[in-house]
Amino acid sequence: MPELRKDPVTGRWVIVNMENPKKAGDFSVEPRARSTKICPFCPGHESMTPPEIISYGRKAPAKNTPGWQVRVIANKFPALRIEEPTEKKKLGVYERIGGFGAHEVIIENPDHEKEIGDLTPAEAELILAAYRDRCLDLRRDGRFQYILIFKNYGEAAGASLEHPHSQLIGLPIVPSRVAGELEGGARHHARARRCIFCDMLARESTEKKLTVFENADFTAFEPFASRFPFETWILPRAHGADFDAVTDAKIKTLAEALQKTLQKIRDALKNPSYNLMIHTLPIHGGRADSFHWHIEIIPHLTQVAGFELGTGFYVNPTPPELAADILKNH
Amino acid sequence: MPELRKDPVTGRWVIVNMENPKKAGDFSVEPRARSTKICPFCPGHESMTPPEIISYGRKAPAKNTPGWQVRVIANKFPALRIEEPTEKKKLGVYERIGGFGAHEVIIENPDHEKEIGDLTPAEAELILAAYRDRCLDLRRDGRFQYILIFKNYGEAAGASLEHPHSQLIGLPIVPSRVAGELEGGARHHARARRCIFCDMLARESTEKKLTVFENADFTAFEPFASRFPFETWILPRAHGADFDAVTDAKIKTLAEALQKTLQKIRDALKNPSYNLMIHTLPIHGGRADSFHWHIEIIPHLTQVAGFELGTGFYVNPTPPELAADILKNH
Numbered sequence: 001m002p003e004l005r006k007d008p009v010t011g012r013w014v015i016v017n018m019e020n021p022k023k024a025g026d027f028s029v030e031p032r033a034r035s036t037k038i039c040p041f042c043p044g045h046e047s048m049t050p051p052e053i054i055s056y057g058r059k060a061p062a063k064n065t066p067g068w069q070v071r072v073i074a075n076k077f078p079a080l081r082i083e084e085p086t087e088k089k090k091l092g093v094y095e096r097i098g099g100f101g102a103h104e105v106i107i108e109n110p111d112h113e114k115e116i117g118d119l120t121p122a123e124a125e126l127i128l129a130a131y132r133d134r135c136l137d138l139r140r141d142g143r144f145q146y147i148l149i150f151k152n153y154g155e156a157a158g159a160s161l162e163h164p165h166s167q168l169i170g171l172p173i174v175p176s177r178v179a180g181e182l183e184g185g186a187r188h189h190a191r192a193r194r195c196i197f198c199d200m201l202a203r204e205s206t207e208k209k210l211t212v213f214e215n216a217d218f219t220a221f222e223p224f225a226s227r228f229p230f231e232t233w234i235l236p237r238a239h240g241a242d243f244d245a246v247t248d249a250k251i252k253t254l255a256e257a258l259q260k261t262l263q264k265i266r267d268a269l270k271n272p273s274y275n276l277m278i279h280t281l282p283i284h285g286g287r288a289d290s291f292h293w294h295i296e297i298i299p300h301l302t303q304v305a306g307f308e309l310g311t312g313f314y315v316n317p318t319p320p321e322l323a324a325d326i327l328k329n330h
Numbered sequence: 331m332p333e334l335r336k337d338p339v340t341g342r343w344v345i346v347n348m349e350n351p352k353k354a355g356d357f358s359v360e361p362r363a364r365s366t367k368i369c370p371f372c373p374g375h376e377s378m379t380p381p382e383i384i385s386y387g388r389k390a391p392a393k394n395t396p397g398w399q400v401r402v403i404a405n406k407f408p409a410l411r412i413e414e415p416t417e418k419k420k421l422g423v424y425e426r427i428g429g430f431g432a433h434e435v436i437i438e439n440p441d442h443e444k445e446i447g448d449l450t451p452a453e454a455e456l457i458l459a460a461y462r463d464r465c466l467d468l469r470r471d472g473r474f475q476y477i478l479i480f481k482n483y484g485e486a487a488g489a490s491l492e493h494p495h496s497q498l499i500g501l502p503i504v505p506s507r508v509a510g511e512l513e514g515g516a517r518h519h520a521r522a523r524r525c526i527f528c529d530m531l532a533r534e535s536t537e538k539k540l541t542v543f544e545n546a547d548f549t550a551f552e553p554f555a556s557r558f559p560f561e562t563w564i565l566p567r568a569h570g571a572d573f574d575a576v577t578d579a580k581i582k583t584l585a586e587a588l589q590k591t592l593q594k595i596r597d598a599l600k601n602p603s604y605n606l607m608i609h610t611l612p613i614h615g616g617r618a619d620s621f622h623w624h625i626e627i628i629p630h631l632t633q634v635a636g637f638e639l640g641t642g643f644y645v646n647p648t649p650p651e652l653a654a655d656i657l658k659n660h
Contacts (some may be wrong), residue, residue, distance in 0.1 A: 002410055002429025004503060012506040015409050015429065079345050079645050080332055092533045093526065094554045099332025099345065150637050158633055173334060176342040176642030196423065203422045224424045227639070277640045296640050303488055304634055307480050309557070310607045310626050312506030315409050 007225040009184040009196050014225050014314040022229060022317040024326050027301040029272045030156055041163035043068070043110045050074040053104060054133070056126045070126045071107040072134060078103035079169060086143050086172050102138055102170035106130050112163050115153070117262040124255040131166070131278070132251070135244035138170045139283055146171045146178065146282050149243075154273025156300045166276075174282045181279060182291055189290035197292030198239050200224075210320055212264060212327040217250050218257035222320035222327075229302060229318035230269060230327065232261055234295040241288035243280035258295065261327075265299055268330040273300035337555040339514040339526050340507075344555050344644040352559060352647040354656050357631040359602045360486055371493035373398070373440045380404040383434060384463070386456045400456045401437040402464060408433035409499060416473050416502050432468055432500035436460050442493050445483070447592040454585040457496070461608070462581070464498050465574035469613055474500045476508065476612050479573075484603025486630045496606075504612045511609060512621055519620035527622030528569050530554075540650055542594060542657040547580050548587035552650035552657075559632060559648035560599060560657065562591055564625040571618035573610035588625065591657075595629055598660040603630035 003016045040048035043066035050073050057069025080101025088097050108127050109119055116124055135147045151166040152158040159165075174182075188196035201219060204210055210221040212232055220234045234257050236250070246254060265274065280293040308314050333346045370378035373396035380403050387399025410431025418427050438457050439449060446454055465477045481496040482488040489495075504512075518526035531549060534540055540551040542562055550564045564587050566580070576584060595604065610623040638644050 001414060002408075002431075004410075004427040004429060006425040008423045008425070010506070011509075013503040017409075018429075078332075079347075080334075084331060093338045093529045094533075095336040095338070097334040099334060099348075101332075148641060148643070150641070152637055156633070158637060171643075173343040176340070177640060178642075179341075180642070199423045203424075275637045275640055277637060298640055303486070304639065307482055307488060307605045307607060309634065309639075310507060310605055310628055311478060311480070312508075312510070313478070313501075 005225040007184075007223065008188070008200065010180045011184060012225065012227075012312060012314075014227055014316050016226075016319050017315065017317045018319055021319050021322050023322070024230075024268045027229070027269065027272070029270045029301070030154075032271060033155055033162070035162055039112055039161070039163050041071075041105075041107045041161060041165060042112050046071075049105075050076055054130070056130055057123075066110070068107075069109060069123060070130045072130055073105050073107070075103040075105050075167065080171070097172055100143065100172050102144070102168065104134060104168040106134070106166040106168065108164040108166060115164050115262070115266070117259050117266050119259070121252070121255055121259070124259050125251050127166070128246075128251045128255055128258070129248070131168075132244050132246055134168050135280075138168075139244065141170075142284075143172060144170045144283055146174045147244075147280075148175060148277065150275065150277040152273075152275055154300065157273035157275050159273070178279050178282070182282070182286055185290035185292070186287055189287070195239055195290055195292050197235060197294065201235060201237060210324045212324055213257055213260045215253050215256055217253040220257055220261045222324045224320060226316055226318075226320045226323070227308075227314040228298050228304075229316060230265065230299045230323045231316075231320075232265065232297045232299075232323075232327070234258060234261060234297070235292060236294075239292060241281040241286065241291045241293055243278050243293040261297065264327040264330040265297065268326050269299055269301065274298060275300070335555040337514075337553065338518070338530065340510045341514060342555065342557075342642060342644075344557055344646050346556075346649050347645070347647045348649055351649050351652050353652070354560075354598045357559070357599065357602070359600045359631070360484075362601060363485055363492070365492055369442055369491070369493050371401075371435075371437045371491060371495060372442050376401075379435075380406055384460070386460055387453075396440070398437075399439060399453060400460045402460055403435050403437070405433040405435050405497065410501070427502055430473060430502050432474070432498065434464060434498040436464070436496040436498065438494040438496060445494050445592070445596070447589050447596050449589070451582070451585055451589070454589050455581050458576075458581045458585055458588070459578070461496070461498075462574050462576055465610075468498075468500045469574065471500075472614075473502055474613055476501045476504045477574075477610075478505060478607065480605065480607040482603075482605055484630065487603035487605050489603070504616075508609050508612070512612070512616055515620035515622070516617055519617070525569055525620055525622050527565060527624065531565060531567060540654045542654055543587055543590045545583050545586055547583040550587050550591040552654045554650060556646055556648075556650045556653070557638075557644040558628050558634075559646060560595065560629045560653045561646075561650075562595065562627045562653075562657070564588060564591060564627070565622060566624075569622060571611040571616065571621045571623055573608050573623040591627065594657040594660040595627065598656050599629055599631065604628060605630070 055068035060067030085098035390397030415428035
């Protein structure tokens with residue numbers, strides 16, 4: 001029997017197929033391609049990329065040489081550029097802004113073959129520290145409204161290079177999904193005087209039906225109204241709106257939660273492509289009491305058709321409780 | 331130089347690549363597959379489908395036999411079902427509804443190989459009449475909030491059967507993209523006392539930079555803030571909120587606009603997969619003065635990653651003015 005579920009943050013409805021749910025083995029996952037091209041992100045090829053912005057865990061002193069553990073560079077083919085204008089221009093009913101922004105690449109580790117789940121805890125923590133530090137640095141430029149950290153893993157998820165990397169886009173606007181969560185969070189807060197994300201965590205701490213992994217600081221769970229099979233969110237258990245306020249101590253437990261979650265997805269679903277993104281409070285003007293930063297991970301298991309994009313109406317073939325059960329036990 | 335553009339209805343921003351735009355030939359389009367399985371939608375196989383709800387252009391009197399031109403049936407694998415309950419159930423912060431709804435298939439013509447653009451005008455008009463009549467019929471059941479008409483053409487767009495067909499889903503909720511357009515339309519109307527869609531049409535009637543095709547009653551154009559390359563909308567030129575109020579006379583000119591638009595997309599882009607959906611006023615409670623029904627067509631040319639889905643932030647490689655220019659001249 002199908003079921004319609006409402007996302008408590010945004011109010012979006014999804015159809016969840018409860019009768020003949022798709023299980024982990026029912027999805028066809030394309031094999032990971034292995035390119036034979038020279039990889040510009042591998043150590044020794046530093047001159048093939050734009051110059052280094054910062055690196056972490058460096059064993060050699062010179063920039064743009066091997067010895068780094070995490071390396072941050074400008075994107076060679078940026079979607080936006082820091083030298084573009086930021087003025088808004090009205091064209092009748094239309095509005096546009098010059099393509100101002102930042103677009104950086106975070107090369108996650110020197111090893112071409114090692115994904116986040118395969119690294120040592122210390123190596124994984126360096127990636128998260130790089131995410132945070134780049135956000136803190138770019139925040140100082142008042143023209144940015146939002147710093148978007150994301151990762152496309154695998155060709156089907158949009159990765160054009162295999163070497164494990166994440167991306168950062170600094171934007172003069174707030175992405176619409178984040179704006180929708182902010183509005184929904186504010187609506188709930190006006191009514192209940194509580195953060196809707198904290199309410200979900202409180203319910204889950206007793207129900208435990210959606211939880212995939214938890215430690216002292218973070219909970220990974222399948223959202224009640226997941227749009228996609230095995231969609232997984234990681235939330236700090238204590239209320240916090242800004243990802244970039246995460247402390248070094250919390251980076252350790254966040255790295256653990258992220259690694260465990262990605263390992264479970266890798267093992268249960270035969271190493272699927274996935275997208276990861278951080279939703280955080282916009283730099284200017286968001287309400288910190290009603291927004292709760294989190295990481296969203298979407299494994300690439302189904303063909304998303306324009307239908308879903310054009311209507312905002314999703315059909316999820318796997319109940320989130322079943323997905324949680326499968327991932328928890330991996 | 332990249333450019334950020336704001337959708338005047340919803341307020342969503344997209345990045346449009348203005349510098350090295352992708353042209354019609356730059357997209358790789360998968361060849362149309364030809365299945366060798368027996369097609370349940372072909373004439374003579376009527377017993378393989380659920381019973382006929384209605385048919386059009388029938389030359390033989392008996393139901394569920396050949397002789398039909400358009401045939402409407404219940405979906406054999408429905409996403410929602412008419413016999414499910416409609417009660418809302420609260421589970422703490424969560425909310426769900428039983429999977430009540432209707433799911434129908436509109437078999438567009440007897441010929442397995444003929445797409446909408448290949449039909450005679452009279453044949454294409456029958457499809458649109460079927461869309462309208464099914465909406466009018468289901469509207470009488472007060473439990474529906476929204477009747478969603480859509481079409482997935484080609485495997486990449488989610489079509490599981492080749493034989494040209496559209497689908498209808500009757501929903502007890504309003505899809506979120508439609509809800510977003512309603513809200514945006516109401517915002518603009520509160521400020522300007524005009525329909526934002528009418529304002530776009532008025533601007534386009536003098537600018538002509540985005541128009542793909544127009545006749546006396548309908549305009550097909552590329553939205554200023556298109557999320558996807560060659561995304562095309564068809565709007566009635568006179569204000570109207572309800573698709574199902576379309577008259578027989580307007581069905582003729584709508585069929586012309588739809589056929590011309592689909593022919594241009596087919597010819598310019600090597601017959602790509604596409605999704606089509608109708609956005610119309612919800613059955614209960616929408617504001618007819620600030621919403622304007624329309625058809626959205628999204629050719630399947632780029633890999634849409636979870637990144638776009640997770641952030642609501644799109645990067646469009648083809649400026650809509652260029653797409654309009656290419657389609658107009660085909």
